[in-house]
Amino acid sequence: NWSQACSQVIQLPVHKGPINHTDPGWTNGSGYASLLRKEFQLGWNESAKPPACIQCEGSNGRCSHSRTGDFIGCLCPDGRVQSDNCDSTRRRHSKDRTKIYTIAGSSGILMLCLLLFAFWLGYKKYRSKGKSKETARIESFLQKNGTVHPKRYTYAQVKRMTRSFAEKLGQGGFGAVYRGGLSDGRQIAVKMLKDYKTDGEDFINEVASISRTSHVNVVTLLGFCLEGSKRALIYDYMPNGSLERYAFKDGSEGGNILGWEKLFDIAVGIARGLEYLHRGCNTRIVHFDIKPHNILLDQNFCPKISDFGLAKLCLNKESVISIGGARGTIGYIAPEVYSKQFGAVSSKSDVYSYGMMVLEMVGARDKNISPNTESSSQYFPQWIYEHLDEYCISASEIDGEITEVVRKMIVVGLWCIQLSSTDRPTMTRVVEMLEGSTTGLELPPKVLLS
Structure with missing residues (x-):
């Protein structure tokens, strides 16, 4: 077919x-x-x-x-x-579509950029407005306390002092600390405050608190800088750094371990500094952030209480303090600071922090406490309460004077961390217990936060 x-x-x-x-x-x-x-x-x-x-x-x-x-x-x-073929139609349509997509994409990107720019301008205006209010508040405070606060420096002067912030000493909760020097050769530490608090509370707290103090166990504020968003606080330089650097490292790992006598002297010095803040100056000051990191040591290992960014000023007649929310460092915060069921906030909150720090000094100093011991799995204050005598003898290596020193630190620390603030001693009483004999020093009731 x-x-x-x-x-x-x-x-x-x-x-x-x-x-x-x-x-x-x-x-x-x-x-x-x-x-x-x-x-x-x-x-x-x-x-x-x-x-x-x-x-x-x-x-x-x-x-x-x-x-x-x-x-x-x-x-x-x-x-x-x-007239001749269909490819010209497809090409023209493809070109038209490409042109449309390009125009639409460019318009979208331009619109997004405009929105971001508008948002940035609004945020900058808001920040500028907030900063101007904040700066005005601080300036007002400085004017009212003109005869109290120390020398004021410009930001350019601060840069020269620190050689453009060449040597950083450390980083704290409220800013970085740099080493510097004054024109007379005096060594200083410059703390540049972080720019995140909208009301300048940390700056005012530091200037208002330390400017009112004059005590061997409290840092001295030599000057400050307030220039726009740049804020700095200038202190004496402490060559031995913080207490944390010495008391809380294992000597076998190259850390610096202080002897019991030196630790005891440091504990007594801190107690005297707190007693002065609570009772000795015209305006009573509650620190609210007592911890090893905030205890500085000079060339002779004399302790200096520092970092008053969370401090609260109050009249001497006031016994109860009003604060807006919990403040301090976890592990050292008194129970009443984060929960009202434990009582009212007062200077006894610093007493609790001090007690926790002293007990931590004792526990970290003893190299015989290893991760395999019973104390590592049990709340340390509870454990040391139950093993006080054997611990003191073991830590002091059968030295009677050292045994008394260790016992004082432990018993005082246990009294300071009582749950109820009314059961805690004042810092004046703490100084008396540390400087007195252990003969009449009794253990507190066994009511501990475990």
Whole structure:
């Protein structure tokens, strides 16, 4: 069957009118009818196609012809009629889409940038407004206390003192501390306060608190800087750093361990400093952040209470202090500071922190306490309460004077950390217990926070 052998079916235009069978071409033997009755091969000459039609079909279009057979256009799949091919339509559409996407993307990015810029301007204005109020508040405070606060320095002077903050001594809760020097050669420590408190409370607390003090066991504020958002507090330089550096490292690991006598002298010095803050100056000061990190040691290891950023000033007649939320360092915070069920906040809150610090000094000093001992898994104050005598003898290595020193520190520490603030001694009483004999020094009731 010849028709099945064809690989392509070609549709040809034919006349739609009826065939005239009376036409001689159909009736005689040599006419159309005799030709059609025989098998014949139909050839299709592709080269006869106009080049424009070939290009049209190559672009997935179909050729359109006139009645005379001339190519007149390319019919594209999207319904458009092109002069030669359909690729120009796709390219133009692709270009149009790309242009639309580019414009839309650029507009979106521009809009986002404008929104971010507007947000930044608003935030800057808000910050500037807050800073101006904060600075005005601090300036007002300084004017009211003009005869009290120390010398004021510019930020440029502070940079010169510290050689552009070349030597960093440490990082505290309220800022970084840098070493510097005054023009007379005096060594200083410059604390640059963090710029995150919106009301300048930390700066005012430090200046107001320390400016009112003059005690051998309290740091001396030599000056300050207030210039826009730049705030600095200038103190005497303490070459031996903080108490934490000496009392709370294992000597076997290269740490510095102080002897029992020196630790005892430091504990007594801190107690005297706190007693002065609570009773000795015109305006009573509660520190609220007594811990080893905030006890600095001079060249003779004389302790100095520092970092008054959380301190609270109050009149001497006041016994109860109002504070907005808990303040201090976890592990040293008195129970009443974070929960009213333990009583009212007062200077006894500092007593609790002091007691925890002294007990920590005792526990960290004893190299015989290892992670495998019973004390490591039990609350240390509770453990030492139950093993006081054996601990004192073990720690002092059968030295009677050292045994008395260790016992004083432990018993005083246990009294200071009583849950109820009314059961704790005042700092005046603490000094008396430390400086007195152990003969009449009794253990407190066994009511400890475990």
